Amino acid sequence: MNIEVKNSLKAVDYSESMKILEKRVTDVLAGEKKELLWVLEHQSVYTAGASSNQFDLIDKKVNVIKTNRGGKHTYHGPGQKIVYFVLNLNKREKNIRKLLNNIEQCIISVLKDFGIKSQADRKNIGIWIRKNKELYKIAAIGIKVKKWVAFHGFAINVSNDLTKFNAIVPCGIKNSKITSLNSLGIKNYKNINAVIINKFLNTFL
Numbered sequence: 001m002n003i004e005v006k007n008s009l010k011a012v013d014y015s016e017s018m019k020i021l022e023k024r025v026t027d028v029l030a031g032e033k034k035e036l037l038w039v040l041e042h043q044s045v046y047t048a049g050a051s052s053n054q055f056d057l058i059d060k061k062v063n064v065i066k067t068n069r070g071g072k073h074t075y076h077g078p079g080q081k082i083v084y085f086v087l088n089l090n091k092r093e094k095n096i097r098k099l100l101n102n103i104e105q106c107i108i109s110v111l112k113d114f115g116i117k118s119q120a121d122r123k124n125i126g127i128w129i130r131k132n133k134e135l136y137k138i139a140a141i142g143i144k145v146k147k148w149v150a151f152h153g154f155a156i157n158v159s160n161d162l163t164k165f166n167a168i169v170p171c172g173i174k175n176s177k178i179t180s181l182n183s184l185g186i187k188n189y190k191n192i193n194a195v196i197i198n199k200f201l202n203t204f205l
Helices: 014-029 096-112 162-167 192-204
Strands: 003-007 035-040 045-048 064-066 073-076 080-088 127-131 134-146 149-157
Touching: 003 192, 014 035, 014 080, 014 149, 035 192, 073 162, 080 192, 096 127, 096 134, 096 149, 096 192
Parallel strands: 003 035, 045 064
Antiparallel strands: 035 080, 045 073, 080 149, 127 134, 134 149
């Protein structure tokens, strides 16, 4: 498989990124473009996935962008690594559960490189760490599949402002605690983009 890798150093507008992602899905389906891996950051934005509901929006004043990914409400902002992908399952295995498992293991492997032991949760999608006998969410996953092309992606909390999550019920999970590399005392993460790209390509090439 041949995956194009994009690594954006400047923040990318959320709505603009969705247009680029949707266009790539169309091009991949038509056989005109390669699959895609895109690592970036967004400016502060709240988004609502296909299964979101208004009760998960605690602060009714915040502007929320509706999106076609799976999942509910989430927040993206500076210091959070967004990893978008477009993968053609027509040329891979048509197995959504396996795809999700591979993404989970990719994130777990990234975090392991920074000394963080993490785990997936069958009841609550995402990647979690255990601290003081409690689970804290450190990465969110949201996937959409169109004609067996999987896209959207995952987000890893690195040094973002975690108080922004107080305006919503993150991913519809009440009383869920959120953490980040920075909050866990990890200060050296300058190379995280390279680590993410390496782990993803090792998983999906």
